[in-house]
Amino acid sequence: MGATSHQAGAAGRALTADRPASVRNVVLVGHSGAGKTTLVEALALTAGAVKRAGRVEDGTSVSDYDDIEHRRRRSVQLSLVPVEWDGIKINILDTPGYADFVGELRAGLRAADAALFVVSAADGIDGSTRMVWDECEAVGMPRAIVVTHVEAARADYAQMTNICGQAFGSDDPDAVVPLHLPLHGPAGPDGHAPVVGLLALLSRRVHDYSTGERVERDPDPAELALIDGARSRLIEGIIAESEDESLMDRYLGGEDIDLQTLVDDLERAVARGTFHPVLMASPAADGARQGLGTVELLELVTGGFPTPLERAPVAVTSPDGAARPALGCDPAGPLLAEVVKTSSDPYVGRVSLVRVFSGTLRPEATVHVSGHGLADRGHEDHDVDERVGALTGPFGKQQHPLGQCVAGDLACVAKLTRAETGDTLSDKDAPLLMEPWAMPEPLLPLAIEAHSKADEDKLSQGLARLVAEDPTMRLEQNPHTHQLVLWCLGEAHQDLALERLRTRYGVQVDPVPHKVSLRETFGAAAEGRGRHVKQSGGHGQYAICEIEVEPLPPGSGIEFVDKVVGGAVPRQFIPSVEKGVRAQAARGIAAGHPLVDVRITLRDGKAHSVDSSDAAFQTAGALALREAAAGTPIHLLEPVAELDVLVPDEYVGAVMSDLAGRRGRVVGTEQAGAGRTRVRAEVPEIEIGRYAVDLRSVSHGTGRFGRAYARHEPMPPHLADKMREQAEKGSKLT
Numbered sequence: 027m028g029a030t031s032h033q034a035g036a037a038g039r040a041l042t043a044d045r046p047a048s049v050r051n052v053v054l055v056g057h058s059g060a061g062k063t064t065l066v067e068a069l070a071l072t073a074g075a076v077k078r079a080g081r082v083e084d085g086t087s088v089s090d091y092d093d094i095e096h097r098r099r100r101s102v103q104l105s106l107v108p109v110e111w112d113g114i115k116i117n118i119l120d121t122p123g124y125a126d127f128v129g130e131l132r133a134g135l136r137a138a139d140a141a142l143f144v145v146s147a148a149d150g151i152d153g154s155t156r157m158v159w160d161e162c163e164a165v166g167m168p169r170a171i172v173v174t175h176v177e178a179a180r181a182d183y184a185q186m187t188n189i190c191g192q193a194f195g196s197d198d199p200d201a202v203v204p205l206h207l208p209l210h211g212p213a214g215p216d217g218h219a220p221v222v223g224l225l226a227l228l229s230r231r232v233h234d235y236s237t238g239e240r241v242e243r244d245p246d247p248a249e250l251a252l253i254d255g256a257r258s259r260l261i262e263g264i265i266a267e268s269e270d271e272s273l274m275d276r277y278l279g280g281e282d283i284d285l286q287t288l289v290d291d292l293e294r295a296v297a298r299g300t301f302h303p304v305l306m307a308s309p310a311a312d313g314a315r316q317g318l319g320t321v322e323l324l325e326l327v328t329g330g331f332p333t334p335l336e337r338a339p340v341a342v343t344s345p346d347g348a349a350r351p352a353l354g355c356d357p358a359g360p361l362l363a364e365v366v367k368t369s370s371d372p373y374v375g376r377v378s379l380v381r382v383f384s385g386t387l388r389p390e391a392t393v394h395v396s397g398h399g400l401a402d403r404g405h406e407d408h409d410v411d412e413r414v415g416a417l418t419g420p421f422g423k424q425q426h427p428l429g430q431c432v433a434g435d436l437a438c439v440a441k442l443t444r445a446e447t448g449d450t451l452s453d454k455d456a457p458l459l460m461e462p463w464a465m466p467e468p469l470l471p472l473a474i475e476a477h478s479k480a481d482e483d484k485l486s487q488g489l490a491r492l493v494a495e496d497p498t499m500r501l502e503q504n505p506h507t508h509q510l511v512l513w514c515l516g517e518a519h520q521d522l523a524l525e526r527l528r529t530r531y532g533v534q535v536d537p538v539p540h541k542v543s544l545r546e547t548f549g550a551a552a553e554g555r556g557r558h559v560k561q562s563g564g565h566g567q568y569a570i571c572e573i574e575v576e577p578l579p580p581g582s583g584i585e586f587v588d589k590v591v592g593g594a595v596p597r598q599f600i601p602s603v604e605k606g607v608r609a610q611a612a613r614g615i616a617a618g619h620p621l622v623d624v625r626i627t628l629r630d631g632k633a634h635s636v637d638s639s640d641a642a643f644q645t646a647g648a649l650a651l652r653e654a655a656a657g658t659p660i661h662l663l664e665p666v667a668e669l670d671v672l673v674p675d676e677y678v679g680a681v682m683s684d685l686a687g688r689r690g691r692v693v694g695t696e697q698a699g700a701g702r703t704r705v706r707a708e709v710p711e712i713e714i715g716r717y718a719v720d721l722r723s724v725s726h727g728t729g730r731f732g733r734a735y736a737r738h739e740p741m742p743p744h745l746a747d748k749m750r751e752q753a754e755k756g757s758k759l760t
Contacts, residue, residue: 041108041419041426043115046334046355046434050327051117051381053134055162056144057152058123061174065144066107066120068309068317073109073116073324075421104130104367106379106420106436114328117436125154125727126516128466129498130367133447135161136463137366137381137436140168140297140331142323143194147173147181147306151193153674153728159194168299168331169194172323173306176208179218183208187304194302200263204304206322207252211236221308224319225249227257228288235318238311264288267295289329296330303330334434340383342450342458345396345409350458353384357432361385361393363451364460365442368495370530376494378439379420380431380451383460387431387439387451389417394457395442397449408444411454415441446494468500468513469733470718472520473541475510477534485510488531492523499523506543506620517719542711544619544749545663545738551576554654556606556646561637568634569642571595571603573650574627575658580737584611585625595631599643603628606647615655617662617750622738626651662746663738664710671705671721673729678703680724688713689742708736 043049054062070076107118119134121127135141141162145151162169171194173186187204195202209223209232222236225245230253234241245253261283265273268291277283295301305326307319339352340362353362367379380387387393390413397408418425418438431437445451448465452458476482489512493501500513514520520537527533552575560567578585586604595603611621631646669690673681682692682705690709698704709717714733721729741749 041110041115042428043432043435046357046432048113049115049117049334049434050140050331051119051138051334051434051436052140052142052327052331053119053121053138054142054144055121055131055134055155055158056123057155059149060123060144060146062120062123062144064309065172065174065307066118068307068320069118069324070107070109071310072316072320073111075107075109103127103369104134104379108419108421111324112328115435116324116327124516124518125722126514126519128515129496131158132463132465133366135167136364139334139337140170140327143169143171145171145173145186145190146175147183147186148175148178150186151189153726156193157728166299168297169302170296170326170330171202171302171304173304174308176221176306176318177308179216183221183306190304200259200266201300202302202304203260203263204256205260206233206306206319207256208306209234209249221306221318224306224322225253227253227260228292229285230257233322235316238315240316240321261288263301264292264295267291267298267301269294293330296326297332297336340460342460345457345459355433356384357386359384359433360456360458361387361451361453362458362460363387365445365447365449365451368445368447370491370495375441376443378442378445379436380439381436382431382433384433385453386433387414387417387437389414389429392454393451394454395445395449395451396457396459397446397462408446408449409457410444412442412444414439447497465497466515467732468498468515468519469731470514470516470520471540471715472512472514472523473509473538474512474535475538477536481534484531484533485535488527488533491531492526504543507541509538509541511540515718516722540715542665544617544665544741545622546614546616546619547621547623547661547663548575548577548655549659549661552654552658554650554652556648556650556653558642558646558649566634566637567639567642567645568637569599569631569639569646571631571643571646571650572629573607573647573654574629575651575654576625576627578623578625580623580739582623584608584622587625587627589627589629590631594633595628595643596633596638599633599638599640600628602640602643603631603647606644607651609644610648610651615652616660619662622663661740662749664712664741665738666708666736667711667714667733668736669705669707669709669714669717669731669733671707671729671731672698672702673705673725675701675703677725677729678705681705681721681729684720684724685709710741
């Protein structure tokens with residue numbers, strides 16, 4: 027991190043890596059508006075990967091990986107921008123900042139070996155960013171913090187570094203320390219003094235960016251006083267992480283520790299994930315070649331972040347679950363790669379972004395595709411061989427051909443028609459399977475219908491391609507409501523799904539109200555008589571049956587009991603009565619919802635030697651059940667879900683109040699780690715259709731929840747009456 031000259035990657039050529047040691051994979055994490063994409067463009071400009079800020083050779087943005095998102099001017103997909111610095115290929119993975127696209131974030135975390143947390147000096151840190159930090163901490167991923175928007179008038183870098191220490195250094199605040207202080211230029215008419223450079227605490231040098239190029243110089247006395255005032259805390263934090271236990275004693279004894287020793291210890295501590303430096307960055311001014319802090323950031327990534335060789339061996343099994351030895355990052359080892367993102371290109375078809383963990387992936391090779399245990403979300407399991415198409419390195423809308431992709435590197439693969447996000451690629455003669463990363467459960471339903479007959483013909487294929495790209499989306503054909511439902515993570519996720527269906531796959535769909543699977547049951551015992559007697563010349567119809575209906579405990583279903591004596595109903599027609607009763611129960615008896623939890627007893631009946639038939643007794647059974655329902659109260663049953671809500675302690679009261687307003691019953695609370703509480707409740711499903719959105723609002727984006735079906739139970743009478751009225755109106759309209 028002390029170098030002053032660098033080799034930058036040339037714009038317009040493919041960046042390749044011939045060994046894992048020359049690769050760094052880093053993911054950018056932060057909330058929407060923190061400046062991640064702008065930072066990527068600034069790094070690309072400084073590294074020479076683009077000729078001017080935000081543009082590649084064809085004039086498009088370096089992050090223009092998906093035309094839909096750029097028309098909206100927001101990033102909702104994981105995108106890869108490779109740059110080169112000091113002979114090191116840096117794969118920068120830019121992740122969405124919207125909570126609805128956390129699946130893309132998780133994919134970026136899976137593909138990377140270190141994380142840059144991007145926080146805005148003007149806006150602070152949101153709760154979701156803190157949760158991602160905790161996820162990274164749990165697995166020991168190396169992390170650094172980049173403070174952006176330092177050029178804003180209301181930005182306060184010193185305050186922001188303190189906030190970072192409180193938010194990210196709960197266990198050890200001294201492990202979250204800035205490497206630089208801002209160098210301010212002359213104040214303008216409004217009194218705002220812009221940041222024009224950095225005061226490097228370790229080297230005691232000034233990095234001046236005021237000319238658009240980074241220039242190093244010695245500090246003046248005032249600048250040196252600022253440096254020395256903050257330098258001791260940084261040195262003590264580095265020494266505390268040093269493997270040399272004598273270093274602290276030497277420092278406290280007054281010894282001036284060698285700069286290179288400090289830099290080496292800093293880089294080792296960052297790579298171990300135990301020390302988290304804070305840096306600052308801002309984009310280059312018009313005409314400038316380097317943005318503030320971008321050189322320092324590239325130096326940290328190449329010198330302080332781990333190589334893929336330092337990643338723990340990857341656990342694998344065979345596709346049938348048999349154990350296999352874990353694989354390290356060896357280009358000569360068995361092939362092991364994972365699809366971390368799937369997208370569609372209008373010219374080349376499906377494009378898969380792949381991280382290679384072991385072996386070397388080459389164009390035109392035949393690989394085995396295994397995956398991926400998401401059948402419940404509409405994704406088929408895979409266990410097939412496929413031929414790899416071209417390998418390319420993405421940059422904006424450009425794709426540069428690659429001759430190979432070694433272990434530790436990332437590349438785009440064309441023409442993998444069966445592989446989906448989360449699938450494993452391996453040697454066809456020795457197939458392997460990686461355990462998929464944790465995917466958030468989609469809990470916001472979107473019921474859809476094809477807009478026209480032409481759309482209906484294309485809907486199935488369009489939906490299959492949509493869910494293949496996005497494993498956080500679940501496709502359901504509900505057997506009870508007969509609705510086609512896309513389960514998404516939020517409203518923006520829903521909007522994007524509809525737009526992609528229309529623009530990418532040419533399918534227009536209409537959202538319709540989502541239905542929950544209501545049921546009906548008898549409130550008391552009742553009797554009914556079904557008489558189906560018709561004579562219209564020729565063969566007639568004759569069937570009479572008498573039944574008794576009594577309610578059963580919840581979950582009992584429907585029982586049919588035959589208590590006919592004396593052959594009043596011939597034996598061959600008793601199954602016909604049962605069939606008619608069950609068919610009517612499935613259609614409903616009051617509001618059109620299935621009847622459950624009753625015992626139906628056939629007591630008596632009559633038959634005709636000529637005119638009785640299977641069809642006649644089916645009709646009589648249905649009529650008998652309807653007559654029994656006409657004279658007794660019918661309860662409408664609604665599904666109740668068990669909710670498991672995890673929120674910070676300060677939002678527990680708001681969450682419990684919100685659940686009470688949804689007719690929920692809190693059944694317990696418990697601590698779930700430092701500062702977090704788990705709230706368990708039972709809530710009618712009809713009240714939580716939008717809970718994925720509402721909880722985010724109540725908890726300021728920090729809450730998570732899971733749900734599971736518990737049971738059906740009676741709906742309050744006033745709500746049941748309202749549902750019946752709606753059902754009657756609907757039947758009249760049709």
